[in-house]
Amino acid sequence: QVQLVESGGGLVQAGGSVRLSCAASGGTGRILYTAWFRQAPGMERECVAAMALSGSRPYYADFVKGRSTISRDVAKNTVYLQMNSLKPEDTAVYYCAAGAPPLGWRQKEAGYNFWGQGTQVTVSS
Secondary structure: OOEEEEEOOEEEEOOOOEEEEEEEEOOHHHOOEEEEEEEOOOOOOEEEEEEEOOOOOOEEOOOOOOOEEEEEEHHHOEEEEEEOOOOHHHOEEEEEEEEOOOOOOOOOHHHOOEEOOOEEEEEEO
């Protein structure tokens, strides 16, 4: 069973940066895609960024495009999300997700089988 453990969240001032990490273990051969989602209070979970195992053509939601980077360290089975120029509206619980979503499902919550426990990012104004 794949296990995902996020880290790196916390309290950040607006304009600052945060780097989230997602370490995967157990059955990682079943992972073809890894994504970061976020969920703010009272809101639906939404995809922030997603990346194939190959690392090619990562997806970024419009609200983070140009100020976020998803990357991976294959040797460490770890995926990162670097977010810069943070805004108060970026405040949310950030979740790492992994799986083998078919085309058309890679930005959808239902496309992923494995989830981390989430890490809180709070951006103060």
